[in-house]
Amino acid sequence: MSFRTLHDRGVIARYRSYLPVSENTPVISLNEGSTPLIHAPKLSARVGRGCEVFIKYEGLNPTGSFKDRGMTLALSKAIENGSKAVICASTGNTSAAAAAYAARASITCIVLLPAGKISFGKLAQAFMYGAKVVAIDGNFDDALRLVREIGETEPIAVVNSINPDRLQGQKTASFEIIEELGDAPDVHILPVGNAGNISAYWMGYEEFHSLKKSTRNPVMLGFQAAGSAPIYHNRVIEKPETVATAIRIGNPASWDKATRALQTSGGAIDIVTDEEILAAQFWLSSNEGIFVEPASAASIAGLFKSLDPAAGRAYDASRFPEGARIVCTVTGHGLKDPDVAKDQCGSVIAAKAERGEILRLIS
Numbered sequence: 001m002s003f004r005t006l007h008d009r010g011v012i013a014r015y016r017s018y019l020p021v022s023e024n025t026p027v028i029s030l031n032e033g034s035t036p037l038i039h040a041p042k043l044s045a046r047v048g049r050g051c052e053v054f055i056k057y058e059g060l061n062p063t064g065s066f067k068d069r070g071m072t073l074a075l076s077k078a079i080e081n082g083s084k085a086v087i088c089a090s091t092g093n094t095s096a097a098a099a100a101y102a103a104r105a106s107i108t109c110i111v112l113l114p115a116g117k118i119s120f121g122k123l124a125q126a127f128m129y130g131a132k133v134v135a136i137d138g139n140f141d142d143a144l145r146l147v148r149e150i151g152e153t154e155p156i157a158v159v160n161s162i163n164p165d166r167l168q169g170q171k172t173a174s175f176e177i178i179e180e181l182g183d184a185p186d187v188h189i190l191p192v193g194n195a196g197n198i199s200a201y202w203m204g205y206e207e208f209h210s211l212k213k214s215t216r217n218p219v220m221l222g223f224q225a226a227g228s229a230p231i232y233h234n235r236v237i238e239k240p241e242t243v244a245t246a247i248r249i250g251n252p253a254s255w256d257k258a259t260r261a262l263q264t265s266g267g268a269i270d271i272v273t274d275e276e277i278l279a280a281q282f283w284l285s286s287n288e289g290i291f292v293e294p295a296s297a298a299s300i301a302g303l304f305k306s307l308d309p310a311a312g313r314a315y316d317a318s319r320f321p322e323g324a325r326i327v328c329t330v331t332g333h334g335l336k337d338p339d340v341a342k343d344q345c346g347s348v349i350a351a352k353a354e355r356g357e358i359l360r361l362i363s
Protein backbone atom coordinates (compact mmCIF):
# COMPACT_ATOMS: atom_id res chain seq x y z
CA MET A 1 0.00 0.00 0.00
CA SER A 2 1.39 3.43 -0.83
CA PHE A 3 0.90 4.52 2.82
CA ARG A 4 3.54 2.13 4.05
CA THR A 5 6.27 3.78 2.02
CA LEU A 6 6.00 6.90 4.19
CA HIS A 7 7.13 4.93 7.23
CA ASP A 8 9.69 2.99 5.26
CA ARG A 9 11.83 6.11 5.18
CA GLY A 10 12.32 6.92 8.88
CA VAL A 11 15.23 5.95 11.12
CA ILE A 12 13.40 2.95 12.62
CA ALA A 13 12.41 1.58 9.21
CA ARG A 14 15.93 1.98 7.84
CA TYR A 15 17.83 0.54 10.83
CA ARG A 16 15.24 -1.56 12.67
CA SER A 17 17.56 -4.52 13.34
CA TYR A 18 20.08 -2.27 15.15
CA LEU A 19 17.49 -0.61 17.38
CA PRO A 20 15.62 -1.73 20.53
CA VAL A 21 12.26 -2.23 18.79
CA SER A 22 10.04 -5.24 18.12
CA GLU A 23 6.93 -5.86 15.99
CA ASN A 24 4.94 -4.64 18.99
CA THR A 25 6.57 -1.23 18.96
CA PRO A 26 4.31 1.36 17.31
CA VAL A 27 6.44 3.46 14.95
CA ILE A 28 6.05 7.19 15.55
CA SER A 29 7.94 8.72 12.63
CA LEU A 30 8.12 11.85 10.51
CA ASN A 31 10.52 10.31 7.95
CA GLU A 32 13.54 11.63 9.87
CA GLY A 33 17.13 10.72 9.03
CA SER A 34 18.73 10.00 5.63
CA THR A 35 20.05 13.57 5.68
CA PRO A 36 22.49 14.73 2.99
CA LEU A 37 26.22 14.34 3.38
CA ILE A 38 27.39 17.32 1.35
CA HIS A 39 30.90 17.60 -0.04
CA ALA A 40 32.38 21.01 0.84
CA PRO A 41 34.99 21.98 -1.79
CA LYS A 42 36.00 25.33 -0.28
CA LEU A 43 36.31 23.89 3.19
CA SER A 44 38.37 21.02 1.76
CA ALA A 45 40.68 23.55 0.07
CA ARG A 46 41.18 25.36 3.39
CA VAL A 47 42.24 22.10 5.04
CA GLY A 48 44.54 21.27 2.09
CA ARG A 49 46.83 18.20 1.68
CA GLY A 50 44.16 16.45 -0.41
CA CYS A 51 41.73 16.25 2.52
CA GLU A 52 38.00 16.09 1.75
CA VAL A 53 35.46 17.69 4.08
CA PHE A 54 31.82 16.59 4.15
CA ILE A 55 28.95 18.29 5.96
CA LYS A 56 26.31 16.06 7.57
CA TYR A 57 23.38 18.47 7.28
CA GLU A 58 21.11 17.53 10.17
CA GLY A 59 19.11 20.74 9.81
CA LEU A 60 17.18 18.93 7.07
CA ASN A 61 15.42 16.66 9.55
CA PRO A 62 11.63 17.24 9.92
CA THR A 63 11.87 19.66 12.86
CA GLY A 64 15.18 21.13 11.65
CA SER A 65 17.66 19.36 13.93
CA PHE A 66 19.30 16.01 14.68
CA LYS A 67 17.00 15.54 17.68
CA ASP A 68 14.38 13.88 15.44
CA ARG A 69 16.54 10.75 15.11
CA GLY A 70 16.35 10.09 18.83
CA MET A 71 12.83 11.35 19.28
CA THR A 72 11.29 8.81 16.88
CA LEU A 73 12.69 6.07 19.16
CA ALA A 74 11.87 7.82 22.45
CA LEU A 75 8.24 8.46 21.50
CA SER A 76 7.74 5.02 19.93
CA LYS A 77 9.02 3.36 23.12
CA ALA A 78 7.02 5.72 25.35
CA ILE A 79 3.83 4.70 23.55
CA GLU A 80 4.81 1.01 23.66
CA ASN A 81 5.33 1.35 27.43
CA GLY A 82 1.94 3.00 27.92
CA SER A 83 3.11 6.53 28.83
CA LYS A 84 0.40 9.16 28.74
CA ALA A 85 2.78 12.12 28.59
CA VAL A 86 6.40 13.02 27.89
CA ILE A 87 8.56 15.71 29.46
CA CYS A 88 11.92 17.29 28.68
CA ALA A 89 14.23 20.14 29.55
CA SER A 90 15.64 21.87 26.52
CA THR A 91 17.66 24.65 25.00
CA GLY A 92 15.08 24.52 22.20
CA ASN A 93 15.71 21.74 19.71
CA THR A 94 14.84 18.79 21.94
CA SER A 95 11.59 20.53 22.87
CA ALA A 96 10.72 21.16 19.21
CA ALA A 97 11.29 17.51 18.35
CA ALA A 98 9.53 16.17 21.45
CA ALA A 99 6.53 18.39 20.78
CA ALA A 100 6.25 17.30 17.12
CA TYR A 101 6.55 13.57 17.79
CA ALA A 102 4.19 13.82 20.79
CA ALA A 103 1.65 15.56 18.57
CA ARG A 104 1.99 12.72 16.09
CA ALA A 105 1.53 10.17 18.92
CA SER A 106 -1.42 12.10 20.41
CA ILE A 107 0.08 12.41 23.89
CA THR A 108 0.79 15.39 26.13
CA CYS A 109 4.21 17.01 25.92
CA ILE A 110 5.58 19.29 28.65
CA VAL A 111 8.73 21.26 27.89
CA LEU A 112 10.84 23.15 30.43
CA LEU A 113 12.86 25.95 28.86
CA PRO A 114 15.30 28.48 30.34
CA ALA A 115 13.31 31.75 30.28
CA GLY A 116 14.54 34.25 27.71
CA LYS A 117 17.31 31.99 26.38
CA ILE A 118 15.50 30.11 23.61
CA SER A 119 15.79 31.21 19.99
CA PHE A 120 12.52 32.41 18.51
CA GLY A 121 12.24 29.70 15.86
CA LYS A 122 12.45 26.92 18.45
CA LEU A 123 9.97 28.56 20.81
CA ALA A 124 7.53 28.95 17.93
CA GLN A 125 7.89 25.25 17.14
CA ALA A 126 7.09 24.13 20.71
CA PHE A 127 3.93 26.24 20.69
CA MET A 128 2.83 25.30 17.19
CA TYR A 129 3.26 21.57 17.82
CA GLY A 130 0.97 22.02 20.83
CA ALA A 131 3.34 21.46 23.75
CA LYS A 132 2.74 22.83 27.24
CA VAL A 133 5.56 25.33 27.46
CA VAL A 134 7.03 26.16 30.89
CA ALA A 135 9.62 28.95 31.15
CA ILE A 136 12.01 28.18 34.03
CA ASP A 137 13.72 30.86 36.05
CA GLY A 138 17.09 29.16 35.65
CA ASN A 139 19.28 27.59 32.98
CA PHE A 140 19.10 24.25 31.12
CA ASP A 141 20.91 22.41 33.92
CA ASP A 142 18.31 23.60 36.47
CA ALA A 143 15.48 22.53 34.14
CA LEU A 144 17.02 19.08 33.59
CA ARG A 145 17.43 18.58 37.37
CA LEU A 146 13.70 19.22 37.80
CA VAL A 147 12.78 16.89 34.92
CA ARG A 148 14.89 14.08 36.42
CA GLU A 149 13.13 14.50 39.79
CA ILE A 150 9.68 14.40 38.20
CA GLY A 151 10.62 11.37 36.07
CA GLU A 152 11.66 9.42 39.17
CA THR A 153 8.25 9.57 40.80
CA GLU A 154 5.68 10.23 38.07
CA PRO A 155 4.41 7.96 35.26
CA ILE A 156 5.74 10.28 32.57
CA ALA A 157 8.50 9.48 30.07
CA VAL A 158 11.58 11.69 30.20
CA VAL A 159 12.73 12.23 26.60
CA ASN A 160 16.03 14.01 27.25
CA SER A 161 19.15 12.16 26.15
CA ILE A 162 19.40 10.54 29.62
CA ASN A 163 16.75 8.29 28.04
CA PRO A 164 18.88 5.59 26.34
CA ASP A 165 16.43 5.31 23.42
CA ARG A 166 17.42 8.82 22.36
CA LEU A 167 21.09 7.91 21.85
CA GLN A 168 20.09 4.68 20.11
CA GLY A 169 18.20 6.68 17.51
CA GLN A 170 20.95 9.27 17.14
CA LYS A 171 23.65 6.66 16.49
CA THR A 172 22.03 6.02 13.08
CA ALA A 173 23.75 9.15 11.72
CA SER A 174 27.06 7.27 11.94
CA PHE A 175 25.53 4.32 10.08
CA GLU A 176 24.42 6.61 7.27
CA ILE A 177 27.87 8.17 6.97
CA ILE A 178 29.62 4.79 6.84
CA GLU A 179 27.18 3.55 4.20
CA GLU A 180 27.60 6.68 2.10
CA LEU A 181 31.41 6.93 2.29
CA GLY A 182 31.90 3.17 2.13
CA ASP A 183 33.85 3.33 5.43
CA ALA A 184 34.06 5.49 8.55
CA PRO A 185 35.74 8.89 8.01
CA ASP A 186 39.20 9.62 9.46
CA VAL A 187 37.95 12.51 11.57
CA HIS A 188 34.52 13.47 12.88
CA ILE A 189 33.84 16.96 14.28
CA LEU A 190 30.81 17.89 16.39
CA PRO A 191 29.51 20.66 18.63
CA VAL A 192 29.08 19.53 22.24
CA GLY A 193 26.39 20.65 24.69
CA ASN A 194 24.76 18.01 26.87
CA ALA A 195 27.24 15.60 25.22
CA GLY A 196 24.66 13.06 24.10
CA ASN A 197 25.23 13.40 20.37
CA ILE A 198 29.00 12.84 20.35
CA SER A 199 28.39 9.79 22.57
CA ALA A 200 25.70 8.50 20.21
CA TYR A 201 27.91 8.92 17.12
CA TRP A 202 30.71 7.05 18.84
CA MET A 203 28.32 4.24 19.79
CA GLY A 204 27.24 4.00 16.13
CA TYR A 205 30.82 3.95 14.87
CA GLU A 206 31.87 1.28 17.37
CA GLU A 207 28.82 -0.84 16.59
CA PHE A 208 29.35 -0.86 12.80
CA HIS A 209 33.07 -1.43 13.29
CA SER A 210 32.45 -4.48 15.48
CA LEU A 211 30.06 -5.77 12.79
CA LYS A 212 32.85 -5.27 10.21
CA LYS A 213 30.81 -2.74 8.26
CA SER A 214 33.75 -0.35 8.56
CA THR A 215 37.48 -0.88 8.82
CA ARG A 216 38.26 1.89 11.33
CA ASN A 217 36.84 4.39 13.77
CA PRO A 218 37.29 8.14 13.34
CA VAL A 219 39.15 10.52 15.60
CA MET A 220 36.36 12.40 17.42
CA LEU A 221 36.82 16.14 17.92
CA GLY A 222 34.26 17.97 20.08
CA PHE A 223 33.85 21.73 20.41
CA GLN A 224 32.16 23.61 23.23
CA ALA A 225 31.41 27.34 23.35
CA ALA A 226 34.14 29.09 25.37
CA GLY A 227 31.65 30.41 27.96
CA SER A 228 29.97 26.99 28.36
CA ALA A 229 32.84 24.54 28.40
CA PRO A 230 32.59 22.19 31.39
CA ILE A 231 34.26 19.21 29.70
CA TYR A 232 37.16 21.33 28.42
CA HIS A 233 37.72 22.88 31.86
CA ASN A 234 36.86 19.63 33.65
CA ARG A 235 34.49 21.34 36.07
CA VAL A 236 30.79 22.26 36.23
CA ILE A 237 30.13 25.77 34.93
CA GLU A 238 27.47 27.34 37.16
CA LYS A 239 26.54 30.18 34.83
CA PRO A 240 27.19 29.10 31.24
CA GLU A 241 26.93 31.81 28.57
CA THR A 242 27.18 31.81 24.77
CA VAL A 243 25.44 33.23 21.73
CA ALA A 244 24.97 29.58 20.69
CA THR A 245 22.05 29.07 23.09
CA ALA A 246 21.58 25.43 22.00
CA ILE A 247 24.85 24.49 23.75
CA ARG A 248 24.53 26.86 26.74
CA ILE A 249 25.04 23.97 29.20
CA GLY A 250 27.26 23.82 32.29
CA ASN A 251 26.82 20.24 33.52
CA PRO A 252 26.37 17.78 30.63
CA ALA A 253 24.39 14.60 31.32
CA SER A 254 26.58 12.42 29.06
CA TRP A 255 29.90 13.83 30.30
CA ASP A 256 31.45 10.41 31.04
CA LYS A 257 30.30 8.81 27.78
CA ALA A 258 31.67 11.75 25.79
CA THR A 259 35.00 11.64 27.62
CA ARG A 260 35.28 7.96 26.79
CA ALA A 261 34.54 8.62 23.11
CA LEU A 262 37.12 11.40 22.96
CA GLN A 263 39.80 9.34 24.69
CA THR A 264 39.19 6.01 22.97
CA SER A 265 39.15 7.63 19.54
CA GLY A 266 42.36 9.58 20.18
CA GLY A 267 40.45 12.83 19.79
CA ALA A 268 40.10 15.98 21.87
CA ILE A 269 37.70 18.51 23.31
CA ASP A 270 38.36 22.18 22.58
CA ILE A 271 36.60 25.55 22.82
CA VAL A 272 35.58 28.19 20.30
CA THR A 273 34.61 31.77 21.14
CA ASP A 274 31.28 33.34 20.21
CA GLU A 275 33.10 35.51 17.65
CA GLU A 276 34.64 32.42 16.05
CA ILE A 277 31.23 30.68 16.01
CA LEU A 278 29.50 33.60 14.29
CA ALA A 279 32.32 34.05 11.79
CA ALA A 280 32.18 30.34 10.91
CA GLN A 281 28.38 30.46 10.60
CA PHE A 282 28.62 33.28 8.06
CA TRP A 283 31.56 31.66 6.26
CA LEU A 284 29.69 28.38 5.79
CA SER A 285 26.53 30.10 4.55
CA SER A 286 28.24 32.48 2.18
CA ASN A 287 30.88 30.04 0.86
CA GLU A 288 29.21 26.64 0.82
CA GLY A 289 25.53 27.66 0.77
CA ILE A 290 24.78 25.83 4.02
CA PHE A 291 22.99 27.94 6.63
CA VAL A 292 23.18 26.48 10.13
CA GLU A 293 22.37 27.73 13.60
CA PRO A 294 25.21 29.11 15.76
CA ALA A 295 25.72 25.94 17.85
CA SER A 296 26.18 23.92 14.67
CA ALA A 297 28.79 26.34 13.40
CA ALA A 298 30.95 25.41 16.42
CA SER A 299 32.11 22.35 14.46
CA ILE A 300 33.24 24.54 11.54
CA ALA A 301 34.83 27.11 13.88
CA GLY A 302 36.55 24.18 15.56
CA LEU A 303 37.96 22.90 12.28
CA PHE A 304 39.32 26.39 11.51
CA LYS A 305 40.89 26.57 14.97
CA SER A 306 42.54 23.17 14.54
CA LEU A 307 44.14 24.47 11.31
CA ASP A 308 45.58 27.59 12.95
CA PRO A 309 49.05 27.16 14.53
CA ALA A 310 48.58 30.42 16.46
CA ALA A 311 45.26 29.42 18.02
CA GLY A 312 46.31 27.45 21.13
CA ARG A 313 44.40 24.48 19.74
CA ALA A 314 43.81 21.19 21.58
CA TYR A 315 44.23 19.18 18.35
CA ASP A 316 46.58 20.06 15.51
CA ALA A 317 44.98 19.44 12.11
CA SER A 318 48.37 18.70 10.56
CA ARG A 319 47.94 15.34 12.31
CA PHE A 320 45.10 14.50 9.89
CA PRO A 321 46.41 11.94 7.42
CA GLU A 322 47.02 13.17 3.88
CA GLY A 323 43.79 12.85 1.87
CA ALA A 324 41.79 12.41 5.10
CA ARG A 325 38.03 12.31 4.99
CA ILE A 326 36.62 14.70 7.55
CA VAL A 327 32.94 14.87 8.48
CA CYS A 328 31.51 17.90 10.30
CA THR A 329 28.03 17.43 11.69
CA VAL A 330 25.98 20.61 11.53
CA THR A 331 23.20 19.91 13.97
CA GLY A 332 20.45 22.46 13.34
CA HIS A 333 19.03 24.69 10.59
CA GLY A 334 19.99 28.36 10.41
CA LEU A 335 16.36 29.47 10.33
CA LYS A 336 15.97 28.23 13.91
CA ASP A 337 17.64 31.39 15.18
CA PRO A 338 16.59 34.35 13.02
CA ASP A 339 17.57 36.95 15.62
CA VAL A 340 21.23 36.01 15.69
CA ALA A 341 21.24 35.95 11.88
CA LYS A 342 19.56 39.37 11.81
CA ASP A 343 22.34 40.83 13.95
CA GLN A 344 24.83 39.59 11.34
CA CYS A 345 23.01 41.05 8.34
CA GLY A 346 24.71 43.72 6.28
CA SER A 347 22.93 46.85 5.10
CA VAL A 348 20.41 46.74 2.28
CA ILE A 349 21.45 48.54 -0.88
CA ALA A 350 18.95 51.29 -1.63
CA ALA A 351 18.43 51.95 -5.33
CA LYS A 352 15.94 53.49 -7.70
CA ALA A 353 13.98 51.04 -9.84
CA GLU A 354 16.47 51.51 -12.64
CA ARG A 355 18.32 48.87 -14.61
CA GLY A 356 21.64 50.79 -14.60
CA GLU A 357 21.89 50.96 -10.83
CA ILE A 358 21.34 47.21 -10.49
CA LEU A 359 23.81 46.27 -13.22
CA ARG A 360 26.55 48.19 -11.37
CA LEU A 361 26.30 45.54 -8.59
CA ILE A 362 27.61 42.79 -10.88
CA SER A 363 31.27 42.32 -10.11
Ligand code: F0G
Pocket: 065, 067, 089, 090, 091, 092, 093, 094, 095, 161, 191, 192, 193, 194, 195, 196, 197, 198, 246, 247, 293, 295, 296, 331, 332
Ligand atom coordinates in the same frame (compact mmCIF):
# COMPACT_ATOMS: atom_id res chain seq x y z
N1 F0G B 1 23.66 21.51 18.30
C1 F0G B 1 22.37 21.84 18.48
C2 F0G B 1 21.70 22.61 17.41
C3 F0G B 1 21.69 21.46 19.66
O1 F0G B 1 20.42 21.77 19.82
C4 F0G B 1 22.40 20.73 20.65
C5 F0G B 1 21.74 20.33 21.89
C6 F0G B 1 23.74 20.41 20.39
C7 F0G B 1 24.33 20.82 19.22
C8 F0G B 1 24.56 19.63 21.34
O2 F0G B 1 24.19 18.30 21.36
O3 F0G B 1 23.57 18.16 23.74
O4 F0G B 1 23.91 16.12 22.39
O5 F0G B 1 25.84 17.56 23.02
N2 F0G B 1 20.59 20.69 22.22
C9 F0G B 1 19.84 20.22 23.39
C10 F0G B 1 18.41 20.72 23.36
C11 F0G B 1 20.53 20.38 24.67
O6 F0G B 1 17.76 20.84 24.41
O7 F0G B 1 17.90 20.97 22.26
P1 F0G B 1 24.39 17.46 22.71
